[in-house]
Amino acid sequence: MDDEIDRGHARALRRLPGRAYWLIGLVALGMLGAWLVLEIQASVTAYVNAEGLWSKMQKQSVLAMYRYSGSGDPRDLAEARQTLRTPLEDLALRQALDRDPPDLEAAYRHVRAAGNRPEDHDRLIWVYRLLADAPYLRDSVRAWRRTDADLRTQAGIADELEARWRRGTPDADEIAAYRSRLYEINARIYPLTVEFSDSLARGAAAIRRLLLLSSAVAFALLAWYSLRVMQHTLRHVRETEAEFRMAFHQAAVGMLKLAPDGRIVQANEALAKLLGTSLAELRDMRVQDMVPAEDLDRTADGADWQQWLQSGERRLLTRDGRVRWVRWTASPLARPGASADRIFVLLEDVSDAHAMAREIAHQATHDELTGLINRREIGRRLGEGLAQARRGDIVHTLAFIDVDRFKLVNDTCGHAVGDRFLRRFVNLLSEQLQGGDWLGRLGGDEFAVFLHGADLGHGLRTMEEIHGLLSRTSFRWDGREMPFHCSVGLVEVNASAADVEWLLSAADAACYLAKEEGRNRVRAYSDANRALARRRYDLDWVTSAQAAIAERRLLMYAQKIVPLHAPEAGLRYEVLVRMRGMDGVLHPPGEFLMAMERFGQATAVDGHVLDAVLGEFDRHPGHLQRLASCHVNISAQSIADPAFLARVTERLDRRPAVASRLCFELTETAMIGNLADARRFIDAVRERGCRVALDDFGSGLSSFAYLKDLPVDIVKIDSAFVRDIGKGGSDLAMVRSMAQVARALGKETIAEGIESAETPPRLARIGIDFAQGYALHEPCPLEELIRQAGAGGEAWPIMQA
Template identity: 45%
Template sequence: MGRSSDMGSAAVPHVTRGLTLRFVLLTGMAIGLVGLSALVQELQAASTAWIVGQSHWSRSQQHATFALERYITSGNPSALAEARSALQVPLGDLEARRALEQNPPDIARARQGFLQGGNAPSDINRLILSFQYLGRMGYFQDAVRVWRQTDHGLAQMEEIARTAHANKADGSPEPALRDALLVQLQALDRSLQAQARAFSLALLNTASIVRIATLVVAGLSVLLITLVAVLLARRVRHDLIEQESRFRAAFYQATVGMLKLDHAGGIVEANQAVADILGYRRDELLGMELPELLVDGELVLDEAEGIDWIRQLRPGELRFLRADGGLLWGRWSGTLVRSPGREPTVFAIIEDVSQNHALAREVEHHASHDPLTGLINRREIERLLELALLDVRSHGGTHSLCYLDLDYFKLVNDGLGHAAGDQLLRGFADYLEGAVREGDWVGRMGGDEFALFLRGARQEEARQVLQRIARNLGQAGFQRDDGTPKVSCSIGVVEIDADVADVNWLMSAADSACYAAKQAGRNRVHLFNENRMALEERLAEADRLAHVSSAIAENRMLLYAQRIEQVGDPGFLHYEVLVRMRGTDGQLHGPGDFMPAVERYGMGMALDRHVLGLLFRHLQLCPAHVQRLGLCNVNVSAQSIAEPSFLAFVCDLLERNRGLARKLCFEITETAAISNLEQARSFVEGVKARGCRVALDDFGSGLSSFGYLRQLPADMLKIDGVFVRDMDVDPVSRATVRAITEIGRELHMSVVAEWVETEEVARQLQALGVEGLQGYAVERPMPLEKLTQPSLWREAPSASGRLS
């Protein structure tokens, strides 16, 4: 009995060991299968992640191309910012790949790059691991090789953006360079998209291998995992189906149109993107044939009247028929897939490039037409005038050029908004086109200025036509009844005959005549008949402008300064920088001798740049003076404020001289701010962001001072000296100064009075609470070099303290 018990007890451990072994074996098998299944799932997920990432890459690259094309065409800064933002996605992927290719790999930088490329955070590890360990796998290696080929294209896109920006920033963009950039960009886009398709195809081939492996493992899992647990098999199958769904979703939701065709051209599979491009439902496409989608002549047939797939699948742009009968340009490419024992199938990609063709036509149209009104633009006007001059010089005759400028257009723009202003311009353009004779033409010069060409008309005949046009404006359909002024225009007329020098003279003469019509009271016609005195004055003004140009080039522009007394704080060193010009004969000229010519002929920004350069160089040589300096005011012209490149120039100066920024106060005249409100606000915000202050100069001279004051974040008001000079004898001037002072105090702005010429005016200003006094009663202007001498500013408090 005892022996049987021993044998039974010996069998138990044996059975236990067998069960344990089977359990361990089965568990190991289950674990191994689960691990293998998980690995396959991860491969499937990684494949899907790469396809989705490629979709982000391609979409962003196209987006960047379209935005960059808009920027090159229109010069809109927001389009450039949009292009650069879109370009960050492919650049992020590029950065990630380079981080993984270096030795050792920089995982943190790669992770950041993939995130920048728009990839889901949950897919980042899959992308990194698959690249590291599967990078030499056949199709995946092909995909990476194609990917590397896009690096040069992305760099070229960045270079095109920089070149386009530089071309726009210099103030006179070159049309030839713009056209060349468009051609280069379109060629680059085609190259990048071809590489993107090759990359996508390689990924799809990789995904096909993974899919086959997935199906094999799924079959084995169903067979073997049933030995472990039915529930485990169901779980694995569920996970595999889920991953398969994600893969198919990524395929069918791709932004590029994809078709699978049989050898006869029948559509077997189609994704939603191609259905949207062609305007069909996806199920409608299934069963259709390729010839039904192509315009006649686009299908390439062989001798047997079958589709010649070798030539048909060559990359190119084909014309497709949409479901609504419309024409669509599609970039087409594809590949013929051959399988043993099966009929070949075709995999094709279609991208809608109709916008590119429309953009090319639009660029051609915009080169000669105004986009708002549809009229010819200044470039085309000048071309037609050149032809008219050649005609009168060759065949004689006389024509008339009329320059029309809408009166009070700014009131419509500011009072009713830019949409109403645009509507008025369109209506006025339509009215002009309907009012002229056959053979005449109308163009838009820019803004609210139009050109009208009357063929074969002398000035007196043109006057009659134009007076009728001006008189009938009151009955035009675009008038408004909301209290705004009735639409009228000032018109200048100049004859075109064989004696006209050139188109530039012709445009200038017409502009001068229009200006004379405005000066005479607006809503009238003025004929250009410039007398000798006016011609001599124009020549003298041009001569003064030449003197200013040579003075800038020869460094004969001098900086002066006039102290601004701070009431209650005589030790605060505050002055305004003024400019003088020394002639070649040594005589000193004040601003009144040359500033009118500078402002009339658009040299304001050049002079402002020169003055700022002189000021910064001088202050850099006087560190002790800068340390003592409280505030230095410097004037900026309206022309500079209206030019974004000037703000960039100022910001660059301030970035390179940060210690001077908080010592500077830029003065802009109130009229300049009102006439360029948006540009003025941008300038004010730009310089204040770098520590500078801003003053509104000649405040009170504008028509709507207080209304515009809230819209400009200025720090200082400088009361127009016209009110200050006579305030001791003129109650109206004194009341105006009081009102401006109170407004400034309410808005927490310091108030400075100009033209303080007597002690009595100074005392009255102090009584009103004016904080700063500037004028001959305080101190006369002196050379800036003299003011910055240490001996002078150490004595300054006692010299100016008499008004405190």
């Protein structure tokens, strides 16, 4: 009997995939029918759209030729030919598809050129290939072909009209004859377009009715078959209910049934094994006996029905008192015709996952090498200490520690020894800390020490003692002794501190001062210390500028460069940078560029400026035609950075047309300090067509000597010489000599800092080529200058002597 039941189950299981396949096939058939209906509708729409565009362009061409016959205006003729292009390209499309084999490459070229919607291209081509000889569409294609001769005639009339107007103005009779021919062509084509659309619509309707009928039949089959499958499935479920009971006890995960009061009604072997008890003992227990008491107190009294229905992760106690974490998934059970009076629970052991999560959480907040808390956790704990200081009278001290010359240890002994050196350093430092203090690794060879409850005076004494101990201790390896020298910067964590970042940067500034004074010493931050205040000031500007670059608040401005002699064919200007603060205030470059240079961040500004300028050129390609030269400043740090040069050349290689419009301005002092790097940069950009200007000329000690050797194209005379040129004397003589030397070397000259209208004529008289300054043009946003130039702009007068 049991064998017969098993064979019946086996047959049912074998048939189940086949039934599922039939069901899937019927569903697919219905979906295919729906897809075909939608695709045919879309194809008809594509052809209707194409015919509408075809008809519209053909009519517009007739109207344009009609106007041209009487006006002779070349714009009318151009419009006639442009609009006639759509019907002619459609004709060429059909001819390409009629070839044997079809020329698909030409077909796609013509369907794009005809101006059809991109999403319709495939449908227009493949529907024609597959159904050109089908009923209805065949009639549409026939009507389409009957327009070919008239289209060619219409194109010929355009050529005839053009030839006639070249010979002279036609008389009224000739114009009337041409217009009569155009009218006749239009009268013959219009009925054919109507015939095309009507035939197409009738065909689409017939196919749609057929497909809808097929879809209805498929739905009926699907409904019938679904009912049959459901009947067989229900019967099979009833037959396997006994097998499910057996599976309950043999399952690999814990299962149990609970009464609403927490009494265990039924449980399986997997749960008994998880809790380290027997199944008989488990059945005599209540679920409250398996859950830690604090968890019950936190949720509800053990008789709460809703408590056991809540799914989630819970702690269970094993027989020997250990804690196991399980994923508790509960659902109510109800007998037929009755309300739910049991709870079915699945319990999956997730203790290993919890242990792994604890390990991951530890790694997320701790440094792998030293085991100390990392920068993220330092910031969090420092925030807690700052909050304590703001709530009461307690203050703390934060120490920023930088191990002196640690790179030398890595370079001479290897990174493995360097790691051991740091671990020993950390162990010594940790041994000196008291309860409540903590030590963390900021990164590399930088550490943070938090002295709980210590004001700055107490913190300074403590860190000096620790620093002295470290200085007297050495790390021994391979017969060598390496002392634990370090520079320490302190700051008090009190209620006046701005935030965590301020505390870290202030401690860093004090540590930087300790390094500047010779390393291996302790220094405390003080607002009264000018060196610290300057570094903090610069750090604030660097942070603000970095944020401005990331948030696109570093704005491009431009100032025109004006010719002093012969007028120039295009616009010439210098790109200047401004920073918009978080409060909306616009900051000039003098407020933040020096700080960026001191902290080695000038290259970030230069790269952002170059990308912003090239982006404007990409958005306004017509601007390049009106542009003579765009001057972009490059810092000494960027000149010496091979990666920056690679970035510049890569962008220039992708935009060869832009390179000839760019002029890179390099300051005299920057080039003199990096002659080899400057020569390499100049050669690379000039090779690609760019020009190079020597900025602030005259500010160096050997300007004329370097001018002879540096391959620059333009000399920009420092404003210090130009400002007082009206007074004559040495400034006038210096500028005149600069102009003469530059002219002798074949270089153009630009005078900077023009602040009065009287200065340009004087500069013109002594041979200066261009002038730049607020008296000539006040800097404006680059985008605004581009827009003005595109609208015609302002013609600058030549500054005559």
